[in-house]
Amino acid sequence: MTALNRALGAFYGLALGDALGMPTQSLSRAEIRARFGDITRLEDAGPHQPIAANMPRGSITDDTEQAILVGQLLIDGRGNIEPSVLAQRLIEWEAAMQAKGSQDLLGPSTKRAIEMILAGHSPEEAGRYGTTNGAAMRITPVGIAADVADPRRFIAAVVQACQVTHNTTLGISSAAAVAAVVSAGINGMDLGEALNLGQHIALQAEEHGHWVAGGRMASRISWARSISVERDKAMLADLLYDVIGTSVASQESVVVSFALAQQVAIGEMNAFEAVCMAAGLGGDTDTIAAILGAMLGACLGLESWPVAMIDTVKAVNSLALEPLVEGLLALR
Numbered sequence: 001m002t003a004l005n006r007a008l009g010a011f012y013g014l015a016l017g018d019a020l021g022m023p024t025q026s027l028s029r030a031e032i033r034a035r036f037g038d039i040t041r042l043e044d045a046g047p048h049q050p051i052a053a054n055m056p057r058g059s060i061t062d063d064t065e066q067a068i069l070v071g072q073l074l075i076d077g078r079g080n081i082e083p084s085v086l087a088q089r090l091i092e093w094e095a096a097m098q099a100k101g102s103q104d105l106l107g108p109s110t111k112r113a114i115e116m117i118l119a120g121h122s123p124e125e126a127g128r129y130g131t132t133n134g135a136a137m138r139i140t141p142v143g144i145a146a147d148v149a150d151p152r153r154f155i156a157a158v159v160q161a162c163q164v165t166h167n168t169t170l171g172i173s174s175a176a177a178v179a180a181v182v183s184a185g186i187n188g189m190d191l192g193e194a195l196n197l198g199q200h201i202a203l204q205a206e207e208h209g210h211w212v213a214g215g216r217m218a219s220r221i222s223w224a225r226s227i228s229v230e231r232d233k234a235m236l237a238d239l240l241y242d243v244i245g246t247s248v249a250s251q252e253s254v255v256v257s258f259a260l261a262q263q264v265a266i267g268e269m270n271a272f273e274a275v276c277m278a279a280g281l282g283g284d285t286d287t288i289a290a291i292l293g294a295m296l297g298a299c300l301g302l303e304s305w306p307v308a309m310i311d312t313v314k315a316v317n318s319l320a321l322e323p324l325v326e327g328l329l330a331l332r
Helices: 003-021 029-036 062-076 083-099 108-118 123-129 140-145 151-166 169-186 191-205 217-225 233-244 250-265 271-280 285-300 307-317 322-331
Strands: none
Touching (some): 003 062, 003 140, 003 169, 003 271, 003 285, 003 322, 029 271, 062 140, 062 285, 062 322, 083 108, 083 123, 123 151, 140 151, 140 285, 140 322, 151 169, 151 191, 169 191, 169 250, 191 250, 191 285, 217 250, 233 250, 250 285
């Protein structure tokens, strides 16, 4: 399997997870069950979707759009992201969303950071309250462009992409964990080893950013990966939803993504089943499924995903990620 296949697996896995979670985002698990039953395919959002009302099946959301934005900035900057430019692009992105009438706008950490930048604060200061999953959801292109084999340079690249909105121990370590799994997968590392490395890089990345109180990412990932339910998928979903949580907090949603990836690594389910479970969990389903899809796709390749569904996501969103992914790999 080539690095290109794995990198495409990561980015299209992110888009597929995002699209599967689009109609279920911000709903409770009970509401999802009542409306859709088990998620096994792409669904229309319907009129009562609180964020993406009436969006057609296969539509992507902010997760994929902002990852593409970061990827383009990396290519334009030849591997560097200027924090002020990232802030400006995110402001422009939200304005375009509002013009379309979308409710899918900037998350709480990113919104606060950009308001601070507009008020004259430095990028380093603006991101000091960012603890949510916004940095992790858009970090996949950094995992493709930067090689985790050089941890110091790799973490520096992650920090650069996080700093303006999520310049905290939690924001940076969660994004570093996800990016490390993607980068390790592209190097050909198997899924279990890549998850180990992600956990390890999360620990190292904690040295960066403003300290904030909250469960440590590496410790929570380690614990979540130890969950054993012996093929009882309903019990697994209960544990993820009730005990870890599925909110926008990075130490919930990112940790749930790792817990599900571990179930794939030990053979309890395949990649597509895991992403479908993520999309049906409740809470921040589109982001959980997107992060999970990126990590699994990088380690298991583009073949992990149903061809017809990827084709639908491409068609509905006029999405052609190949040139972007090739550009990111060239930076690597």
